[in-house]
Structures are given as C-alpha cells and as structure tokens.
Amino acid sequence: MLLEHILKPRAVAVVGASTRPHTIGSDLLKRLMEYGYKGGIYPVNPKGGEIEGLTAYKSVDELPAGVDLAVLVVNAKFVLDTVDACHRKGIKGLVVISAGFKETGAEGAALEKALLERVRAYGMRMVGPNCLGVVNTNPDVRLDACFAESLPVAGDIGFVSQSGALGGGILNILKDLNVGFAQFVSIGNQADVNAETALEYWENDPDVKQILLYMESIPNPENFRRLATRISKKKPIVALKAGRSAAGASAASSHTGSLAGGDRAADALLKQSGVIRELSLCDLFATAKVFSNCPIPKGDRVAIVTNSGGPGIMATDAVCEYGMQMAPITDETKAKLREFLPAAASVKNPVDMIASAPLEHYRKTVETVLADPNVDMVMVIYLPFLGLKDIDVAKALMEIREAHPEKPLVGVFMTTNEFFTTLSNMKVTVPFYMYSEDAADALRRLNDQRLWIARPEGVVPELAVDEVRTLAIFKAAAAEGRRELTTRESLDVLDACGVRICRSGMAHSEDEAVKIAETTGYPVVMKMTSKTTSHKTDVGGVRVGIANEAELRAEYRDLVAKLEARGLLDGLEGVLIQEMVKSKRELVTGIATDPQFGPMVMFGLGGVFVEVLKDVAFRLAPLTDQDAKDLIHSVKCVKLLEGARGFTPAQMDKVEETLLRISQLAARHRFVKELDINPLMVSDRDGEPIAVDARIAIDPEAVLKL
Structure with a gap:
C-alpha cells in the first residue's frame, strides 16, 4: 500500500474541525463538502454537536468504522495522542496539516522524529506535517482535503509541492491558465511521504499523464534517480528545483571542485533521471500547458504558419536555437497552398499567409500543413489585422486539434490580455502563448521528452582495474596523514585504473x-x-x-x-x-564531491582556460555508458573532438572509457574527494586521449578504516 488510503479514501475524518469561520479546521471541512467528496465526512471536535450540518464526534475513538484518512488540524502537542487514537480506530492514512515540528527548531525536530516512529510502527502512511493537504479530482473521488484558495480544476497533472503556500499559489495560477490536475500532494516537512513516494504511486496511475514537482531538497538522491529514470520513460516529469546554493563548494581546492558550486549536483541528477527542469514558475506553467494539450511528436521538424513575416522569422530563429529543424514542406503541400493563398503569400516554411488572411485561410493552411508527412509539429502565429477576431482563430485551431490529435499544435497570439482571460473560462485543448519564443521553448520540451524516451537505458560497465595497486597507493598516503597525493601517485592511481597516461x-x-x-x-x-x-x-x-x-x-x-x-x-x-604529447586540444575531467549527492564526474574544456571559459558539465557517479556520451556532448568543445577545423577526430570511445573509469573509481572509493585530470590531451596524431597531469585529494581517515 502506498497512498490509496490518503488519495482514494472511503471516508475522511477532519480532526480539529471548527465552527469558527476562516480557520483551517473550518475552511478545510467546507472544501471537502463544496467539492463534492464521494465518501463519508466526519468532523471531530471535543465539543461535539453539529458542524456544517454534519454530526461532530467528540473524539477519534467515537468515529464509525471504515474511515481511511484522518486530516489533523490540531495543536502539535496533541498530534501524537491523536495518531494513537487513529491507530486504535484502524485509520491507515494521515494528513498532518499541523505545524510546529522540525521547521521550528530542535524541540520540534524531536517531536517530528517521535511522530514518524509512531507512524511507521503502526503501519500508517503520513503526508506532512506542516503541509497544505491533498487533492484528487477523479469524479469517483472528488477529494479536496486542502485549504488552497481555489477549488481544483480537473486535469491530468500529478503535482507535488514541498512548499504549502507556494503549492496553493501554483494551483490558483494553473486554474487561471485552464490547466487542471488529477492529484495534488503538499508534502510539507516530508517526514514520511515525499516526492519519491508520489512518483512511485503515480507511475501506473491512468489519471496522471504528467508529473510536476516543486522541490527545495532531494533527501534520497539515489532512490530519486532510480525511480525518476524509470518513470520519466512513461510520462513527463517536470521539476522546479529551488535552493541553488553553493554548499560545500567553497572548500574545494581543485578545478573540478571549484567549478562544482551552486546546484550542479541537483541539476546533474535531474538530467540523468530524464526530469525536465524549469528555473521559473512561468516556464513551469508553459511546459505544463504543452504536455497537457499535445502528444509527444514523432520527430523534431517544425512548421510555422503565420499572418506576419516578422514573427515568423523570430519563431524560425527560436526553433533552430532550441535544436529543432524547420520542416522541409513537400512540393505537393506547397501546390495545395497555392490553390487558395494569394500570390503575395509565401508557401515555404514559415508559411506566411500575409496580413489579409481570413479565418478560412487559417483553417485550410493549418490543416494542409498538418497533413504534410515531413511535418512533426506546427506553430500557428496570429496578429490582429483587418477585424479578424483572435478568439475565432483560437476556436478554429481547437476544432482542428480535435480532428487531428496526432501532431502537436501550438498557438502564438500576439494580442491583448483580454484574449487570455477569455481562454481561462473556456475548455482549452491547444496551448496558447503570447510570444513565439515561448511556444518554441514548449515544442522543445516535447522534443526533449521524445529524445529521452528513445534514449537507450544505459548500463554501468564493470571495467578491469588493478585494485590492489590502487589501494596500496591510497593507504601509503593516508598512513602519512596526507590529504593530497603527489603528481606521481595520482598518475599511478589513474594507470592502475586503466586510464591512459603519458609515458x-x-x-x-x-x-x-x-x-x-x-x-x-x-x-x-x-x-x-x-x-x-x-x-x-x-x-x-x-x-x-x-x-x-x-x-x-x-x-x-x-x-x-x-x-x-x-x-x-x-x-x-x-x-x-614525461613524453610531450603534441596536442592543440586540452580537456579536463575529474571528480568533485557534493555533501549530499556524493561524487560527480566533470568534463569539459581544460588547460589554463578551464575556470575562465567554464565550458564544463557534470554528472553524478556512477555513470552509465549513455551518461558518458551525454556528458561529452553537453559541452561546446565537443565540436573540437569531432574533427572541426581540420583536427584529427578524437577516439570518442576512449574518451567515454576514460570518464567511465574515473566514475568507477569515484563510486567504489568514496574517500576520493577530488580528482583533476588537467589536461587530458587529445593527440594530434591519432586522437587518443592521454592524461598528462593529475591531482587527487582523499579523506585519509576513511582510507585507514579500510
């Protein structure tokens, strides 16, 4: 059992229900009733009597049988006793709205620890404490057990928020954008249920088509990576990860360590897990809209239909900038377009119908372009000309979307805010944006998901190394109390690990x-x-x-x-x-250790420019073979490795192997805190990557415990 008793309960008890207006205990009870919860609702208040027309029970012990979920809105000091009573009554699901736990300091943390121990001992599951509540919009459930301002709009999003207030705000904004959600969980202090619990629960839930996460921390990165990597192949996961601090980076002495600041580790984790990361609420909403209203495309070829040349050109720039292609429209499609478009129109991509385009031209052009086999996605741009109403064009696009659901269709309407206000009160089936760059970004997110689904799973290879020699070098340095290995020792470790070093x-x-x-x-x-x-x-x-x-x-x-x-x-x-390796290409790779996420592998442009240009990227160890490929191709200097400007192409399999070998070293020996190979030279003669210089830092106390 994961969250069935919490998100699909047969009956709900509100412990701390109140007759006082504008209190959480009052508002939450009203929300349950107003939204039309399909199960039984039982208010619990020591005074008993009647609340909102419902019989109020004086204690949990007096409740009838069959209650699955208890929502606790009581003072923190009463929570443990209330949990005991819920256990006696056979209640398995808890939502603890109450604050006053670890967010308040040491005393609250101790109380939260005791709460979790009791919940685990009783075999319960708990959301919270210090949370906003939970929602399930399924018509057979209609559970609104939270105190956000707006009643929820049904949709296909599973939404987890670590922040209660922000989560409530996001729900309100999603409603204004006419984007609904299937289920919502405000995890609060995430003492028990966290984002990973929700991910696992929603993995095979047919109501949830995409998952949104607002996270301030990832308590168990390894488990998150395992779950998200699997689940993101089935449905999109979009995360807004806050808290981009530089914890632990200031103490780093290596290039790799000093460049690992900020939230490089969290960013690497999300990339390796197939999670689409957004850095703002605006981008989060834009992505949620496109996944709610568009299928995953078959390819990355985009066609643009516009009634103005300028926005069409800007849209073309954005499409190309985001790594997609402008669709090569077939001659047959161009011929069909010429049959009804005026002579001044352009039937190349972007298709410019010119400013005089009537509504019928929008219909015919979009349908014709959608039917082109070379087109995977379509962006339609509207500017107000000659009395053509924006809402009429929008309705036409939604009708076309209903008739042709197989390809993504997005609208760019450079019009007044009144148009978007009107949309918020309609059932919208096409994502609409004000600017073409935003629409192109949304199509990019669809394409990212397509590429992730197609990406091979990846394996962490077992590579042969001289483990005895490696450990002997580490132990000799640790015995002398040294944190830093000498250059010779560092290169000897790499040699023992199978990394090619210079003679x-x-x-x-x-x-x-x-x-x-x-x-x-x-x-x-x-x-x-x-x-x-x-x-x-x-x-x-x-x-x-x-x-x-x-x-x-x-x-x-x-x-x-x-x-x-x-x-x-x-x-x-x-x-x-050392032999002098003749090379005009100097790379850098190495290991940095994040205090929470563990070892990371860095790769990028090396030499004296490493900390100036900062063309580097990170991934968490252990790397899969696919992670190694992605890491190499995520930096700009990869073009130098592929043979640009007359260079001998690098032996890419050997570069990947080098990354995998140091990843294996990092994963097996957590006492290796930092490692720099700078430079890793790519031979001008045959493209072989050769480690020319190296530095390794260790935790000598950890080595001596081996």
Missing part, C-alpha cells in the same frame, strides 16, 4: 632525469612532484618543450634554484619526466 618516469637527480628522457624520447616535459606544493605552475614547477639534454639540465638546475630561494626545496620528491 614517464620519476627522477630524483639531474642525471636520472637525463636517463629517463633518453628512454622516453625528446621533446619532454618536466614536472616537479612535491608533498607540500600541489599547484606546480604557481612555483614554475612545470617546464615544457625540452628538446635535448642540455635544455633539460638547465631547466632542472633552474627549478632547484627557484625552490631553494622560496624555501620549498625540502618538499621536493623529484621530477616527473
């Missing part, structure tokens, strides 16, 4: 450096490795393009002299002599 050797003297260089072959790179200095470039610890023995000796002596002058010579372990 190299560690030298502890000038002569030894020369011998290694002779083996490696000139030109070489010389890098200092130190247990006390992590950023080598700050002290001139990286020397590149050393062409021969004489240059190598000179650079070695200069390095030693500079370190000695700064008092840093004692920390020098030696120098790393």
Whole structure:
C-alpha cells in the first residue's frame, strides 16, 4: 500500500474541525463538502454537536468504522495522542496539516522524529506535517482535503509541492491558465511521504499523464534517480528545483571542485533521471500547458504558419536555437497552398499567409500543413489585422486539434490580455502563448521528452582495474596523514585504473632525469612532484618543450634554484619526466564531491582556460555508458573532438572509457574527494586521449578504516 488510503479514501475524518469561520479546521471541512467528496465526512471536535450540518464526534475513538484518512488540524502537542487514537480506530492514512515540528527548531525536530516512529510502527502512511493537504479530482473521488484558495480544476497533472503556500499559489495560477490536475500532494516537512513516494504511486496511475514537482531538497538522491529514470520513460516529469546554493563548494581546492558550486549536483541528477527542469514558475506553467494539450511528436521538424513575416522569422530563429529543424514542406503541400493563398503569400516554411488572411485561410493552411508527412509539429502565429477576431482563430485551431490529435499544435497570439482571460473560462485543448519564443521553448520540451524516451537505458560497465595497486597507493598516503597525493601517485592511481597516461618516469637527480628522457624520447616535459606544493605552475614547477639534454639540465638546475630561494626545496620528491604529447586540444575531467549527492564526474574544456571559459558539465557517479556520451556532448568543445577545423577526430570511445573509469573509481572509493585530470590531451596524431597531469585529494581517515 502506498497512498490509496490518503488519495482514494472511503471516508475522511477532519480532526480539529471548527465552527469558527476562516480557520483551517473550518475552511478545510467546507472544501471537502463544496467539492463534492464521494465518501463519508466526519468532523471531530471535543465539543461535539453539529458542524456544517454534519454530526461532530467528540473524539477519534467515537468515529464509525471504515474511515481511511484522518486530516489533523490540531495543536502539535496533541498530534501524537491523536495518531494513537487513529491507530486504535484502524485509520491507515494521515494528513498532518499541523505545524510546529522540525521547521521550528530542535524541540520540534524531536517531536517530528517521535511522530514518524509512531507512524511507521503502526503501519500508517503520513503526508506532512506542516503541509497544505491533498487533492484528487477523479469524479469517483472528488477529494479536496486542502485549504488552497481555489477549488481544483480537473486535469491530468500529478503535482507535488514541498512548499504549502507556494503549492496553493501554483494551483490558483494553473486554474487561471485552464490547466487542471488529477492529484495534488503538499508534502510539507516530508517526514514520511515525499516526492519519491508520489512518483512511485503515480507511475501506473491512468489519471496522471504528467508529473510536476516543486522541490527545495532531494533527501534520497539515489532512490530519486532510480525511480525518476524509470518513470520519466512513461510520462513527463517536470521539476522546479529551488535552493541553488553553493554548499560545500567553497572548500574545494581543485578545478573540478571549484567549478562544482551552486546546484550542479541537483541539476546533474535531474538530467540523468530524464526530469525536465524549469528555473521559473512561468516556464513551469508553459511546459505544463504543452504536455497537457499535445502528444509527444514523432520527430523534431517544425512548421510555422503565420499572418506576419516578422514573427515568423523570430519563431524560425527560436526553433533552430532550441535544436529543432524547420520542416522541409513537400512540393505537393506547397501546390495545395497555392490553390487558395494569394500570390503575395509565401508557401515555404514559415508559411506566411500575409496580413489579409481570413479565418478560412487559417483553417485550410493549418490543416494542409498538418497533413504534410515531413511535418512533426506546427506553430500557428496570429496578429490582429483587418477585424479578424483572435478568439475565432483560437476556436478554429481547437476544432482542428480535435480532428487531428496526432501532431502537436501550438498557438502564438500576439494580442491583448483580454484574449487570455477569455481562454481561462473556456475548455482549452491547444496551448496558447503570447510570444513565439515561448511556444518554441514548449515544442522543445516535447522534443526533449521524445529524445529521452528513445534514449537507450544505459548500463554501468564493470571495467578491469588493478585494485590492489590502487589501494596500496591510497593507504601509503593516508598512513602519512596526507590529504593530497603527489603528481606521481595520482598518475599511478589513474594507470592502475586503466586510464591512459603519458609515458614517464620519476627522477630524483639531474642525471636520472637525463636517463629517463633518453628512454622516453625528446621533446619532454618536466614536472616537479612535491608533498607540500600541489599547484606546480604557481612555483614554475612545470617546464615544457625540452628538446635535448642540455635544455633539460638547465631547466632542472633552474627549478632547484627557484625552490631553494622560496624555501620549498625540502618538499621536493623529484621530477616527473614525461613524453610531450603534441596536442592543440586540452580537456579536463575529474571528480568533485557534493555533501549530499556524493561524487560527480566533470568534463569539459581544460588547460589554463578551464575556470575562465567554464565550458564544463557534470554528472553524478556512477555513470552509465549513455551518461558518458551525454556528458561529452553537453559541452561546446565537443565540436573540437569531432574533427572541426581540420583536427584529427578524437577516439570518442576512449574518451567515454576514460570518464567511465574515473566514475568507477569515484563510486567504489568514496574517500576520493577530488580528482583533476588537467589536461587530458587529445593527440594530434591519432586522437587518443592521454592524461598528462593529475591531482587527487582523499579523506585519509576513511582510507585507514579500510
């Protein structure tokens, strides 16, 4: 049992029902009655008597049998005793409206903990505490057990809100937009029922066609990812995730860590789970409208029908900017359009009917374009000309939508607000927007969902590594109490994990450096490795393009002299002599750890520009093979890897494998807190990705517990 007793109860008890007007106990009871709840309604008030024409029971113990849901509107100090009484009565569902729990401090948190323990012990499910309530608009249920201002409008949305007041506001606005919902759950403090509970419940509920989430936190990211990844393949999940703070980022010392600020982890989680993220209520409503009124398209080809050239051009720009195609309209369709459109009209895409277009031209043009096999979605633009009424065009589009439901159809009506007010009082079956950019964005969301559904599931591969060698390196550093591995140790870890590193050797003297260089072959790179200095470039610890023995000796002596002058010579372990990989493309990848979400893998443009251009992206570990592909293609510099500007194409399978290998390291060894491979060079010769430099930070105490 998940939420049946809460969202589809046979009878409801309102504990704390009141005769005092404009109190929650009074308003909530009235809402249940006014909305026409199909089950029994039982007010509970210590005074007994009658409330709103219903018999009021003095206690929960006096209630008749068969009550599934109790809505608690009592002082927090009475909640535990009330839950005990509900248990005695066999009530399995609770909605605790009452505030005064963890949101008030330590004492309230302790009370909430005790409440949850009791609910779990009794085998109940609870929404809240500190919540707005729940709604189910199914005509066989008609449950409105919340105290939002407006009575709910039936629709296909399952809506979860962590904020009660904001949730109520969203319900009001959705009503004005004529977008209805099937079920609503205000989770409040989410002590028991949370967004994941609702997701799982709605996964196979035929009433819910799309899921909206307002979240301020994701308590269990791993479980959320598992559920949302599966459910988003069946129905769209759209989230407004608030709280974009930089928790934990300020302490990061690596490039990867410093770029992981804000809510990178939450954003990565939502992307990997197929959740469409919106950053504003305006965008949330726009997306909800399009999913409520349009099917998922078969492709990304968009046709535009307009009565004005300028907006058609702007719409075309927006379609292309959002990664969709302008549909190549067939010659047959163009010929049909020429049969009735004036000679001045353009029958190319965008189809410009010109300003004199009458209502009949709108009908014929839209129907003709919708029938074109090369068209997957249609945007219709209206500007007021020559007395043609906006509402008449809108009604015509809705009639066409009813006759041709197989393709998405959206309207852009650049008219007065009075038009949209009129729509709010009608049954609307086409999403209407004021601006073409908003409509293009909505079509993009449909296309995003299409692509997500078509995306392969993805697997987390098991890659062969030298685990014994890897752990030995970590334990040696931890035994010395070091948080930072040396460059040599970091590269050795990557080598043990199967990441391709450049050929190299560690030298502890000038002569030894020369011998290694002779083996490696000139030109070489010389890098200092130190247990006390992590950023080598700050002290001139990286020397590149050393062409021969004489240059190598000179650079070695200069390095030693500079370190000695700064008092840093004692920390020098030696120098790393590496093959010099010839590459004009420097990438960066690594691991950053979010305090709540755990390890993330970063990928993007590297070298000295990493923190300036910030062309990077993140995904949570462990990565699937599909996550690795998506991560690579989510940054602009991917074009350099694909062979742009005459570059040798990168070995993309090897780049993906590199990401998967460091993801595996991060997932298996949570004591690895930060990792930088910068640069990860792409060889000009054959496109192989090669780790040239690396830094790893660990939690030594966690390593020593192994």
